[in-house]
Amino acid sequence: MVSKFANSLPQRIRETVASRKRCEGLEAFPEFHNRDLLLCSKLFMITLRPLVLFLFFSGAFAQENATPTLKHKTVCTVKIDALNENSGIAPSFHTLSAVLSHYDSGCDPVLYLFSLETGESLATIKLSETLNLDWEDITSFVWNGVPYLAIADFGDNLRKRREYQICLLKEPELPPNPESPTHFLVGPEDGLDLRFRYEDRAHNCEALAYDPLQERFLLLTKDLSQ
DSSP states (O other): OOOHHHHTSOHHHHHHHHHHGGGTTSOSSOOOOHHHHHHHHHHHHTTHHHHHHHHHHHHHHHHHHOOOOOOOOOOOOOOOTTOSSOOEEEEOSSSTTEEEEEOOTTSOSEEEEEETTTOOEEEEEEETTOOOSOEEEEEEEEETTEEEEEEEEOOOTTSOOSOEEEEEEEOOOOOSSOSSOEEEEEOTTSEEEEEEOOSSSOOOEEEEEEETTTTEEEEEESOSOO
């Protein structure tokens, strides 16, 4: 039976979850059936090649015509000792002027919510039954008026991983006027690890986005030739 959380997800993701429920009860990183792998890979990889080509030709066009001058300014200094390497960042839909971020591979599966005005921690979100094998990115999106978070655990520099996953959860909402950082614990009933493989071979993806019109995730890799 598909969980209540899974039923709240967009239709195309629900279809993927439902198809792989035949493997329910197996240990972590189960062997999917061919049909499951095909469905998952189509869902995630469908726009990978157009994205890479678009970025390549856009870059070539910019270099041919002019060299842009990029300006930046410091928004805040992050004052979270555990977050000395930000691997991904996404805006919060519940908390104004705040973003969610996380560490890279090998660390606890924790998200950090901090203020863009002060850099101070507002909350931590720990995924109790999820591993951080190589979290590369996080994206936030709203579906049916509900804010969701999707964590991209698909880093694979050596291209040796057999399976990858996107961790889905509803964005927790802070209590009113908290006096100290709030700590959330997300269990299996509040989230979902959507595991998948690619149809052809291993890939090292770097970024994740959600397409609300097509209800699908977009994965971005720097080089398809390797």
